[in-house]
Each structure stands twice: as C-alpha cells, then as structure tokens.
Amino acid sequence: MRERERLIKLKNPKLRKIRLEFRRVLLKDYQKRLNEFHEERARLQAKRAALVLSYDNYLLAVRPVIDQASNLRKNFSASIVVCATCRDIEGDHIFSLRDKVWYCLECYEILEKSYMKEIEALKKLN
Ligand SMILES: [Zn+2]
Incomplete structure (x- = not known):
C-alpha cells in the first residue's frame, strides 16, 4: 500500500455491523433511485410510442434522465x-489514488500486483 492511499479498517465487530447496515441502507436507496430513473425512461418511451411526444421532445426529456442515472451509477461505483x-x-475498503475509486482489500491486492507486473513488463521493453 502506498502511503497516501487511504484504508478504512474496522476491527470492532459492532462497528463493522453498523457500517454494513449503513451500507445496506445506501445500497437500497441507490437501487430505488436508479429504478425511478428506469421507470421515468419507460414512461417517456411509452409516450413516444403512443405518439404523445415527438421524437425531438422525447430526446429533450429523456437525455437528462439518462444523464442523471449515469451520474448516479458513476458516483455510487466510486x-x-x-x-x-x-x-x-461488507469488508474494509481502500481508496486507490490511481483509479479514484474504493476497492475491497482482496481486489486491491490483485489489481496492485497486476499493475506492478505491467510496470515491470514496460521497464523491460525500455
Ligand atoms: Zn472487491
């Protein structure tokens, strides 16, 4: 682990449980909000199919919905x-300065090893 990368580690089982419950609430809220965007998009598609909306007006209405859903997905993933x-x-997560996202420790280790191998391979080429 490089010194500037940030690891949030909890050992206390009660705190781990509280963290997990908090993450479950946030995950549920994320899924609910994403579902609302999908429903809004489906409503607009139905209006378009019924010719209530012109194609241009459909695009004007659906674009912000698609953008908001995309931003939500991107922000939640990061x-x-x-x-x-x-x-x-469930587990402890570590922030990767390189990728600007959080990983579990297992994924982080795999990605770091892979990254280091790639760096070594590039060094051999030069
Ligand atoms: Zn992982």
Whole structure:
C-alpha cells in the first residue's frame, strides 16, 4: 500500500455491523433511485410510442434522465460503499489514488500486483 492511499479498517465487530447496515441502507436507496430513473425512461418511451411526444421532445426529456442515472451509477461505483470491482459492501475498503475509486482489500491486492507486473513488463521493453 502506498502511503497516501487511504484504508478504512474496522476491527470492532459492532462497528463493522453498523457500517454494513449503513451500507445496506445506501445500497437500497441507490437501487430505488436508479429504478425511478428506469421507470421515468419507460414512461417517456411509452409516450413516444403512443405518439404523445415527438421524437425531438422525447430526446429533450429523456437525455437528462439518462444523464442523471449515469451520474448516479458513476458516483455510487466510486463511493466507499461498494468495491468498484466485485461490488462487496461488507469488508474494509481502500481508496486507490490511481483509479479514484474504493476497492475491497482482496481486489486491491490483485489489481496492485497486476499493475506492478505491467510496470515491470514496460521497464523491460525500455
Ligand atoms: Zn472487491
């Protein structure tokens, strides 16, 4: 682990449980909000299919919905709540300065090893 990378480690089982419950609440809220965007998009598609909306007006209405859903997904994936790779919500997470996302320790270790191998391979080429 490089010194500037940030590891949030909890040993106390009660605190781990509280953290997990908090992450579950945030995950549920994320899924609910994402579902609302999907429903809004489906409503707009139905209006378009019924010719209530012109194609241009459909695009004007659906674009912000798609953008908001995309931002929500991006922000949630980059949050400490989930591992950016395996989606773990239970374990300790570490922030990667290189990737600007949080990983569980297992994924972080695998990615670091892979990254170091890549660096070594590039050094041999030069
Ligand atoms: Zn992981």
